[in-house]
Structures are given as C-alpha cells and as structure tokens.
Amino acid sequence: MEKIYLTGMMGCGKSAIGRKLASKLERKFVDLDALIEQREGKRITDIFEEGGEALFRRIETEVLTEVSRRKEALVVSCGGGIVLKDENVDIMRRTGRVVLIRRSVENIIGTLDTKKRPLLKNDAENVEKIYGQRKERYEVTSHVQISNNAGMEEAVEKIIRALETI
Ligand SMILES: Nc1ncnc2c1ncn2[C@@H]1O[C@H](COP(=O)(O)OP(=O)(O)OP(=O)(O)O)[C@@H](O)[C@H]1O
Ligand SMILES: O=C(O)C1=C[C@@H](O)[C@@H](O)[C@H](O)C1
Numbered sequence: 509m510e511k512i513y514l515t516g517m518m519g520c521g522k523s524a525i526g527r528k529l530a531s532k533l534e535r536k537f538v539d540l541d542a543l544i545e546q547r548e549g550k551r552i553t554d555i556f557e558e559g560g561e562a563l564f565r566r567i568e569t570e571v572l573t574e575v576s577r578r579k580e581a582l583v584v585s586c587g588g589g590i591v592l593k594d595e596n597v598d599i600m601r602r603t604g605r606v607v608l609i610r611r612s613v614e615n616i617i618g619t620l621d622t623k624k625r626p627l628l629k630n631d632a633e634n635v636e637k638i639y640g641q642r643k644e645r646y647e648v649t650s651h652v653q654i655s656n657n658a659g660m661e662e663a664v665e666k667i668i669r670a671l672e673t674i
C-alpha cells in the first residue's frame with residue numbers, strides 16, 4: 509500500500525506535521541528517526557558518536573527498507589538526510605509519494621533543538637550551509653512541495669490538497 513514520505517531539512521516540521529497528517533488521514537504514523545533509536549536502543553547522537561555518519565546512514569536505509577515493505581498505508585516522517593542516497597530515493601518513489609516540506613531557515617533556527625541533531629554540532633548557523641548543499645536534492649526527489657511558514661494545521665491541509673493533484 510502506498511506510503512506518504514515527508515522529507516525536508518532538519519526542523520522543517522516532518523515529525524510534528526507527519527503525526528497530525530496521519531491522524532487526519534486515519535493512517536498509522538512512523539517516525540524513521542524514532543524507529544532507528546528504538547531498534548538500536550540508542551539515541552541518534554550516540555550512533556553518530558560510535559560509528560560516525562556512515563553507520564547511521566546504513567541503519568537508516570535498513571529501517572526505511574523495512575518500513576517500505578509494510579503492507580499498510582503509512583505516513584512516514586523521514587530524517588533530514590534521507591534524500592542523500594539514491595537507494596533511499598528509489599525506495600520512497602517506488603513505494604509512495606514524496607512530499608518536501610519547506611520552511612525558512614529563520615523559522616527553523618527559531619524552534620530547533622540543535623543538541624539532538626549531531627550534524628548541526630550545536631550550531632544553528634549550520635542549517636543554512638547544509639540546506640544550501642541539499643536544496644537541489646530535496647527538490648528532485650519530491651513529487652510535491654509545500655511550505656510550512658505559517659501554522660502546522662495549514663501545512664497538513666496543503667499536503668492533502670497537493671497530493672490530490674497528482
Ligand atoms: N509551522 C510551525 N509553527 C511552529 N512550530 C513549528 C512549525 N513547524 C514545526 N514546528 C516546530 O519545529 C520543531 C521542529 O519540528 P520537527 O521536529 O517536526 O522537525 P523535523 O523536520 O522532524 O526535524 P528532524 O529532521 O531533525 O527530525 C518542533 O518543535 C515543531 O513543533
Ligand atoms: O539532516 C540530517 O542529516 C539528519 C536529520 C535528523 O532527522 C536525523 O536523521 C539525523 O540527525 C541526520
């Protein structure tokens with residue numbers, strides 16, 4: 509059954525909006541970062557510390573593969589770096605619809621807890637740099653894009669409408 513995959517930069521609202529979207533569509537909700545932590549019994553920051561980003565990315569692809577094979581119409585909130593690997597992009601586009609959530613760097617920095625995002629190294633300025641590096645990748649990966657610079661309820665409605673048009 510087709511999945512809805514939410515992608516976008518760290519702090520763009522994938523987890524928070526995904527939960528609301530799932531509830532509205534009466535689907536189950538899966539947060540990939542949370543599932544990775546549950547499966548490994550470790551925080552993401554500890555996985556990065558112990559095995560570096562490479563280990564985290566390996567686990568991320570394994571967990572995405574498992575989730576993509578579930579025979580349920582899920583809403584899946586991905587980690588911010590899911591689009592970096594072609595393999596992940598193929599899985600998502602083959603098994604569902606990929607939604608890019610855009611949010612201004614200013615708004616992201618205003619609400620993000622950088623301590624839980626190892627790639628930001630406690631430095632909110634890094635959001636801008638990483639976004640610059642990934643922007644194109646996010647765009648080519650997605651079937652639809654919406655902006656989340658007003659309320660989250662509005663973002664949920666935009667996603668539902670955008671998915672109806674494709
Ligand atoms: N439109 C919005 N208005 C106010 N707060 C928002 C909005 N969108 C997201 N937030 C807040 O921003 C913070 C980051 O959102 P969230 O954790 O959902 O991001 P994420 O995309 O899942 O990040 P990550 O990739 O790091 O998991 C949360 O505290 C969330 O409540
Ligand atoms: O943007 C990223 O590369 C990441 C975002 C988070 O959701 C986590 O998946 C992890 O911290 C890496």
Ligand SMILES: [Mg+2]
Binds near residue numbers: 522523524585586587
């Ligand atoms: Mg999240």
